[in-house]
Amino acid sequence: MFTDLPLAWLQLTREPSRLLAAVAGVAFAVLLVFMQFGFSEALYASAVRFHAALVGDLFLINPQTSYLVLTRQFSRRRLYQVLGFDGVESVNPLYAALALWKSPYDGSARNIFIVGFDPTQKVIDLPGVDVNQQFIRLPDVVLFDDASRPEYGPVADQLKSSKAMALDLEQGHVSVQPSNTVSVEVSNRRISIGGLFRMGTSFGVDGTLITSDLNFLRLLPNREKGLIDIGVIRLRSGVSPEAMRATLAAYLPHDVEVLTKRGFMEREKAYWATTTPIGFVFAFGAIIGLVVGLVIVYQILFADISDHLAEYATLKAMGYTNRYLFSVVFQEATILAVLGYVPGFLVSLWLYHMAENATLLPLRMSLSLELTVLGLTVGMCCASGAIALRKVRSADPADVF
Template sequence: MLVSHSTGWKNPIKGNYRAIFVVGFEPEKPIFTIPEVNQNLNKLKLPDTVLFDRSSRSEYGSIAAEFERKKQVVTEISNYRIKTVGLFTLGPSFAADGTVVTSDQNFLRLFKNRRRGEINIGLINLKSGVDKQKVIDNLAAKLPKDVRLLTYQGFINFEEDYWRTSTAIGFMFALGTSMGFIVGIVIVYQILFTDVNEHLAEYATLKAMGFTDNYLLNIVFQEALILAILGYIPGLGISLGLYELTKAATSLPMFMSASCSILVFIMTILMCSISGAIAVRKLRTADPADIF
């Protein structure tokens, strides 16, 4: 499979150019699981034809609407005249705002500086029951060191790790999460500390009656847990709404997974527990005689 994302798509309506992700493959050897692509393989065998992602950003033009009305849209990619002969649904990503799929022959016409043997991603289909790791080890011994061999899941993990650890957007997400955790600790601490301070006489009375610091700590932790639950429920609802808003504005596939929501809930409880542990220090040092 030949892949490029550094070429310009000409908006057929406005005439401006925007970078688009181009994927080329051999139609005789289908590699996609997208039904709309597989249904148009014969069209891609024709010269100068592409399939356009209907979920691409609107800056590329109303290609889907134009195609459904005319059944063909003519424009340019890298100053090369091409025809849109079909649509499919994929959606943008952090790497690309839009995608087109074409044949390997059309790909080489678009990118004249690319040779047929220069590929970005190659797909190897294995028979059922074959040891994947053994195949990888055998191929790694024969292929050049600059070739990375990955399983299907390994490729997904590689992409996720790249965007999470090697890009600015991954750093910003991590920084935002860390700052939110720290700010949450401070806010919950202020709430719990104010509550403890206002009821210090009651806590001192319990302490004078013989209740231990651990008992008082347990009371504060219960308050922290209640705050965590009461804050998490509306926070989850607001987050789901913001996800939908972001999805509508950017066309990015935003969704809240069950594992992510559970992780956030655990972190919320941990955040409130840390705040409670800090706030209860005043009770540990409080002397009932001094308070009364």
């Protein structure tokens, strides 16, 4: 197919302005697809960061739970029933809810996600949690997510500026004196932020607090201690999570759902992909980008073929088949795909960095994403070439001679 590549290249470069317009059109389509896919992957990755940080093999939830921020409670007794099974090492109840945060800086109010658990147990594995977990045993003391939205105020900066605090979240080294706290109001109750951890935001969570189960119930007095949001189950070494999940699901009543960690994460992703319009919007945006690129490349190829129709007819008269001429068109389409992909990819890298800083969402350029978009770009351009082939078929040597 590429034995006569110079012919396709020479035809494209004959009019540099047209080639530049085609490359710009493809680059725009590539950029749009990269951004849509990037935000889509960031949506799902950020949605399950909390799930991934839970130290457990199996999880109990209420089947009516929609997603992490909109949970339904179930009886804590269900979780303790699990302790009777061989292979279960430990269980931990976890409370989760949205609470109203009142900024100590400007008085503004906004929702914040708050999680409570037994501070004597290792339930959440996030940078900063282990070394600060001792402080949430104190009444009305919480930990604040260092990667929360800036609208919550410079809480982290205020804590970090304290001379008594040596903070290195990246390496997990944090030293905080109990007196070095920031006082805020949550759910109309004055509390103290005694330390920081790092998780990050998502489409459903702008900021997060971690505290003890007792502090959680103080902040939300309408919640019953016997009703929990998530049951975290740790299994003994060598026990199959899938096999134990099936055993527990068959034993426990239908008012709870048993999930593996992977199943727990996939359930959350499925909510955002199917129940909310966000997943559809991102997919639709990527399709629109491909359609725009397809139309632009088709117009460029059609115009190029029209300009060289006499040459194509001459080649037919010389004995060249339609198959050969088709290969030239597909070569042009592939060249346009590669030339447009490179600038689109480079601009996307820059925009990923800008968007991640602005939104605090995990926008990452992965090899699988790069190859996927490259494949879609080549397919888009080849589809444009296939549509434009009708013009090549119309090339008749009799019109020239």
